[in-house]
Amino acid sequence: MHYTTVILGAGAAGMMCAAHAGGSVLVVDHAKAPGEKIRISGGGRCNFTNMHCTPDAFICANPHFAKSALARYTQWDFIELVDAHGITWHEKTLGQLFCDISAKQIVAMLHALMQKSGVDLHLNSSLEGIEKTDIGFKMTLIGPDGGTPVTVTADHLVIASGGKSIPKMGATGRAYDIANQFGIPVTPTRAGLVPFTFTDARFAPISGTAVPARVTAGDTTFDEALLFTHRGLSGPAILQASSYWDEGTEITLNILPSNDLLVKLREQRQIYGRRNFTTELAQHLPGRLVDHLANQFDLTGNLADWSDARLQTLCDTLSNWTMTPTGTEGYRTAEVTLGGIDTNALSSKTMETKTIPRLYFIGESVDVTGWLGGYNFQWAWSSAMAAARDIAKP
Template identity: 70%
Template sequence: MQVDVAIIGAGAAGMMCAAHAPGRVLIVDHAKAPGEKIRISGGGRCNFTNLHCAPHAFLSRNPHFAKSALARYTQWDFIDLVDRHGIAWHEKTLGQLFCDTSAKEIIAMLRRLMQQNGVDLRLRASASDFAKTPNGFRFTLIEDGSTREVLAKILVMASGGKSIPKMGASSLAYEVATQFGLAVTETRPALVPFTFPQERFAGLSGVAAPARVTAGAQSFDEALLFTHRGLSGPAVLQASSYWREGEEISVNLSPTADLLTALKTQRAASGRRNLTTALAAHLPARLVDHLAPEMQLSGNLADQSDSRLVEICAWLSDWRLKPGGTEGYRTAEVTLGGIDTDALSAKTMEAKTVPGLFFIGEAVDVTGWLGGYNFQWAWSSAMAAAGALSA
């Protein structure tokens, strides 16, 4: 089989690139359906981009690398594409955009675009034994128990990272990069819940609260959720990308309210009220009960001096915790790290030392915040590659 462009991976980046690449395009995926991560994302409604998408919301060893692709295919471009295909959407918090009905609409849109572009989609198939040839690349396509050789002028690796292995995640892109002499940075799970030893928060499982969670030098104000195994929720998932094993995180349980003033006001109005009862007006009652022994919360409000209330509020605004680890790739939404951006052109996503070899999407060392940023990177990096192929 001879093709102009072979794309490995029919996820968000792979389908977007296939839909816009020139010539005869082959796209290969081992799943039974394309876009499986799209299908399950956003609670089944696909948080397909973010109104506030900008380079500051992406992690990479080279913080400037993503600027070119994000600037040349923006969130507004993808929103326009969605609108032209009649997909209704709505904004949730912090600029997050979701389909009104189903993530399957995004998949259907991409499939239509691929069909219009004459793309040859091969599912339940795999690619292996990649090699460089004088005119491009050669690899083995394994499909329905049989094998055949594929010759492609261009090879685009869009096979993603290691996150959510039950969806078929693999390290294929990293292996191909290494084979062709490209460096791969350290990879680890990102946007992932924290775990704690001895099921520390098992008794609080299901309790949620607004919080500011800080890891490293980065803080996020969103919901925190206690789980049987540890901590989750948007604020925690965001902070996990900045956390390193063995480090503490800081949790501010009163990120927007002036808790000290509120408690002093309550003390003046109803000093005989129990301290834990007073705190339960600002924090979940189960959480206050859990913290009471550790913080030695006892007595009535009237019994608490100003200095004691200051101490309590300071503790609640900087609750220091040391996670035992994370849930790992099993539940991580993305993989942090990947193909070293020093090896790629920021404008085209092409390998600098291997002409015709491209890496796009999650496989690259560019990781976005929670809330549609990683999908936007998929769209933008895919269009950067497709645009280079059309030039």
């Protein structure tokens, strides 16, 4: 069988590319269904893009690499596509867009676009023995029944098999193996957008407690919710910070991001000075968290016993609460993979490798990682379109 394009991976990037590449297209995936990560994303509603998507929201060894693809296929382009298919959506917070009904609508839309373009989709299948030929690529397609292998040739080969995150969904890191085979450099990878862990289970007693917070890792700070868990710390602010955290380094929590606790406690002292300090502090922080803090810091006495200096010291402490995570939960729960195919080896306009003509890498496999909140899906759409448009050009 010969195809204009063979795409490895039926996820967000692979399906998007297949739907727009033109010519004859074969998509191969070892999963039982296409778009499985789309289906489970956003609590089943798929945070499919972000209204504020800019290159500044992406981590890459080359901070300029993502600019071209993101500019040539924007969040507004994808929103227009979603609208055209009658999928209703809403903005949740911080520009995050979700389907009103179900993430399955995004999968169905992409699948419909693929069918309209005559794309062949082989699931429960794999590509083996990939090799470069004088005119394209040659590989072996092994179907779900493990029957007779079929030789497949293609003019173009697109690797859209993702990274290592969430292996229970089928992630394997196959893209990096293919890159190594063809001499394409791969930057070190690690789990991103992932909860922090502590071996002492210090936050287990307050697991499930959430607060607004400002979390800093390295030189980067995020203001969103923080969630205490049995294993450590999670929530949007933590997931965001994890992508900027280096193992063995501190993170800083500010659980008083509004910075008005001192004023409020001083006002309460005038009226409720005889009340227990922790009782009054619990007016501003969850009671379970106050109990936990009482085990960490001296919160004894009535509110009247607390001087301005003592109140200031506590507020400073809770605004600059430093700790060193033991690690993260790793790829098991990570939403993305940091690192990947070295962008210096790719064209920023087409995603084609510079040394192997007609070989493309798109989506999560590439060393481009977005913030939490729809940015990584937008990278999938944008990088897929960059490759598809190059393949489809006359």
